[in-house]
Amino acid sequence: MDFQIVELLQSILIVSGIATVLAILMVIADATIGNYGIMNLLINKEHKHSVEGGKTLLNTLKEEGVFIPSACGGRGSCGLCKCKVTSGGGDYLPTELSFITKEEQKEGIRLSCQIKVKRDFEIEIPEELFNVKEFKAKVASIKDLTHDIKEVRFQLLEPNEISFKPGQFVQVQVPEYEFSNESVYRAYSISSSSTEKGIVELEIRYVNNGICTTYVHKYLKEGDILTLTGPYGEFYLRNTDADIVCVAGGSGMAPIKSILHHIEEQKISRKVTYIFGAQGKRDLFLLDKMKEFEKNIPNFRFVPALSNASPEDNWDGETGKVTEVLAKYLSDGSNTEAYLCGSPGMINAVIEVLKSKGVKEEKIYYDKF
Amino acid sequence: MNGTETLGVFAIFFAAAITNNILLTMYLGMCSFLAVSRQVKTAIGLGTAVVFVMTFTSAINWLIYEYLLIPFELEYLTYIVFIIVIAAFVQLVEMIIERVSETLYNALGIFLPLITVNCAILGAALFMIIRKYTLLSAISFSAGSGAGWMLAIIIMAGIRQKMGTSKVPKGLEGAGITLIIAGIMSMAFMGFTGMMNLN
Numbered sequence: 298m299d300f301q302i303v304e305l306l307q308s309i310l311i312v313s314g315i316a317t318v319l320a321i322l323m324v325i326a327d328a329t330i331g332n333y334g335i336m337n338l339l340i341n342k343e344h345k346h347s348v349e350g351g352k353t354l355l356n357t358l359k360e361e362g363v364f365i366p367s368a369c370g371g372r373g374s375c376g377l378c379k380c381k382v383t384s385g386g387g388d389y390l391p392t393e394l395s396f397i398t399k400e401e402q403k404e405g406i407r408l409s410c411q412i413k414v415k416r417d418f419e420i421e422i423p424e425e426l427f428n429v430k431e432f433k434a435k436v437a438s439i440k441d442l443t444h445d446i447k448e449v450r451f452q453l454l455e456p457n458e459i460s461f462k463p464g465q466f467v468q469v470q471v472p473e474y475e476f477s478n479e480s481v482y483r484a485y486s487i488s489s490s491s492t493e494k495g496i497v498e499l500e501i502r503y504v505n506n507g508i509c510t511t512y513v514h515k516y517l518k519e520g521d522i523l524t525l526t527g528p529y530g531e532f533y534l535r536n537t538d539a540d541i542v543c544v545a546g547g548s549g550m551a552p553i554k555s556i557l558h559h560i561e562e563q564k565i566s567r568k569v570t571y572i573f574g575a576q577g578k579r580d581l582f583l584l585d586k587m588k589e590f591e592k593n594i595p596n597f598r599f600v601p602a603l604s605n606a607s608p609e610d611n612w613d614g615e616t617g618k619v620t621e622v623l624a625k626y627l628s629d630g631s632n633t634e635a636y637l638c639g640s641p642g643m644i645n646a647v648i649e650v651l652k653s654k655g656v657k658e659e660k661i662y663y664d665k666f
Numbered sequence: 667m668n669g670t671e672t673l674g675v676f677a678i679f680f681a682a683a684i685t686n687n688i689l690l691t692m693y694l695g696m697c698s699f700l701a702v703s704r705q706v707k708t709a710i711g712l713g714t715a716v717v718f719v720m721t722f723t724s725a726i727n728w729l730i731y732e733y734l735l736i737p738f739e740l741e742y743l744t745y746i747v748f749i750i751v752i753a754a755f756v757q758l759v760e761m762i763i764e765r766v767s768e769t770l771y772n773a774l775g776i777f778l779p780l781i782t783v784n785c786a787i788l789g790a791a792l793f794m795i796i797r798k799y800t801l802l803s804a805i806s807f808s809a810g811s812g813a814g815w816m817l818a819i820i821i822m823a824g825i826r827q828k829m830g831t832s833k834v835p836k837g838l839e840g841a842g843i844t845l846i847i848a849g850i851m852s853m854a855f856m857g858f859t860g861m862m863n864l865n
Contacts, residue, residue: 308740315730315747319754326758330765387768415768 337417341424354380354409354418364429364526365422366468367482371410378409385418425529430456432467432525434497439519442582445503446548447514448488450496451525458494459527461487463534463559464552464636466664467497467527471509474516483509486638486664487528488551490558497525502548532638532664534559539634539660541567542627544619544647546574549638550583552664556636561593568596570626574619574643575603578610600626619643620650630656637663675806678799681862682810688786689818690852695786699819700844702780709823713816715777717809719759720787723752724808727791728801748791756782786815821851 333350338357340346346361355371355378358364367378376396386407389397393408434451442448453459459467466486473480489498504510517523534541534556541560543553553571560569575581587599602615602622615622627633633656637644644663651661688694695716702712727748735741760778764771781787790811794804825847834843 304739307738308743311734311738311740312743312747315734316750319750323754323757326761330761388772390772 333415336414338414339417339419341421342419344427348414350414350416352414354382354407354412354414354420356410357414358409362430363422363426364431365409365426366429366484366526366529367410373408373411376408379406380409381405381421382407382412383419383421385414385416386412387415428460429527429529430459432456432459432497432527434523434525436517436519436521436523437496439517442500443580446582447501447503448498449501449513449517450489450498451523453495453497453525454522459497460494461491461528463487463491463555464532464662464664465528465530466532466552467499467525468529469499469509469513470524470526471512472523474512476511477508481508482526484529485548486530486532486552486555488554490555490562492558492562497527498551500548500551500554530664532636532662534636535634535662537634538567539632541569541634541636542623542630542651542656543569543571543636544574544623544639544643545571545637546619546639546643547580549664552638553636554583554586557590557594557597560597561590566595569594570598570600572600572602572619572622572626574622574639575601576605577603577607578612618646620646623647623650624654627651627654627656630654633660635661635663637661639665641665675802677862678803679806679810679813682807683814683817684855685858685860685862687814687818687855688789688811689815690848690855692786692789693852694789695784695815696848698780698784699815699822699848700841702777703819703822703826703844706820706823706827708777709819710816711774712777712780713812713819715774716781716784716786716815717812718774719752719756719778719781720790720812720815721805721809722759723748723755723787724791724794725801725805726755727751728794728799728804731795732801744792744795745788748788752787752791753782786811818851822847 331351335347336350338346338348338361340363348357348361352360353371355365355367365378365380367375371378373392379396379401382405386405389402389407390411393411396408397406432453433455434453437450437452438448439450440448464486466484468482468484471477471481471483485499485501487497488500489496501510501513503514532552543556545553550573557569557571559565560567571587573581581601581603584601591597591599600615600622602617602619603610603612604616604618606612606616615625627650630651633651633654635647635651635656637647644665648658648661648663652658682688686692689696689699698712703709730747730751731744735744735747756778763774763778790808793811794807797807799807822844826844829843838846
């Protein structure tokens, strides 16, 4: 009996001994060969950072407070976190090649979640990314705008102010929950005014089985705390004198609303026409707000258009596709800027109409989702 | 070391590589064989990694078996101990290669995680126990097995690269035709049996 116990203890001891020795070896290796020391990271030739080496560029930058947009969180599956590396990147890795084209390789574009900082690095990123921060935000209110769109207002806690250009978007970090066993990031345009610096308001449309939209529509409560990063995006109101045409559908309302707030507050007197496409009357929302804008903005016209109005809708406004309505309202586009937000199909069709009306291609700004 | 033993060590190497090819006669290490045999270049990278890891882990495992497991009569723990050793070794080697040479890491290092769970590695370690090899024979056997595995995957990658231009019936594309080719290769290698044999 005793002999058996001794034998048992002996075997446990030996196996755990082997495992312990190997584990210690790994820890030593991690602290010695895995330790790359302090590296210099030079961003856009002027910002110098001393960083701890050995981690991926994406995470290193995050620790330095520079947030490169990434949807998959660094697993190398979304291909969004591209950035230009001018020195230190080394050879391309097989894991990068599926996202980087030959032309991008010539320019030195890398996938920042794949390459590790093992030398001094020099990189170039768009200047706007310096403005990108990570915010802790509390859900202040959730409101139904239509049967499938909710308006969520966040009160920013830490940091408590955001400065963004009207039209830009933030990324919402959805935590793990019942239907998603990992945290994901999704992008939403800000719909609130850029002068309301403590607030981020989003309009989120329910998508069947969407990880983030399901979370927002079925789980999110007032008082919950989420992480937002932003602002991102090249879609924002340009400061010129040209006429403005906005075309949006569904939750594409959000960035346009932010732009309209800006035009109202800055008392901009440019001519603004906003065509909003919806299926039926139940898909229209914020009509009172639009009336208010029409009153306060001297040269603004809101044109809702229903593509599939039913008799019960009792609709006497515009009907048909947004492209048809746009063609009707825009006669000469030579001095017009266009801001479009909606599905890729809608945007591509609208761009065709705009070009045929003489709107210059570089004056057409859009946000596809 | 006398003359016959030296000859024995070489015989074991060639027998393990050719007549008793671990992949084509035992069908061990199939998953990475099927998955990473699209290009000769990557096949060479993976093959080299297998030779390297197989040789070193077998030597370490032989020492642990001989000086720890046998004296304490713990042979029944062979499997778990071998697997732990292989996994830790692969991890360490990956870290070292990443540190020492970036070229080597890009060519070889990225394959290392793939072979932690390659059954050919564990297989070779277990065969050397079953066949009661001495340390020298065990090293030569596992180096030979690794070389044989590398030979097989390079041949397969070469064939598959050539096959890129030929028409494969729809239902057999991918793994299907690869398994058939592996079967034919295996039969071809049977032609070597009788030249020398391991047992």
